[in-house]
Amino acid sequence: MSDVFSSPAQPSPSVQSCTPNLPGFTCGLDATLRVVSGKWKPLILYFLAQGGPTRYGELRRSVRDVSDKVLIQQLKELEADGLVKRTDYKEVPPRVDYSLTALGHSLAQALVPLCTWGTEHMAEVSQVYAERATWTRRGP
Structure with a gap:
């Protein structure tokens, strides 16, 4: 092998x-x-790659289980790394959206094979995680 x-x-x-x-x-x-x-950055990149500019609330609903604090922090880091562009329309009420830069799009494309692998092996991965959950219930 x-x-x-x-x-x-x-x-x-x-x-x-x-x-x-x-x-x-x-x-x-x-x-x-x-x-x-970061636990959520690949998912943030994935959901931003699905369409055009995305409002914060839509992104928050897409990336389930992430707290507001962590989502904001990871968006700021992705922006600082040149992967995400934040557009503030300076309106009241505030309107902000996020989109991928060219660098962000290239990284999102690199994640596509990982997404494909996950889709193709979701049943096996689910089974492994279900088995692993029984280990923690039984104790050492």
């Missing part, structure tokens, strides 16, 4: 970009993970 993360002596073409050559990052994957780190 071959390992997708092959040894540095013979890097696979698909993993070639994960060689340590970027200042401050161990590899391209490290850079990507730093940008999308």
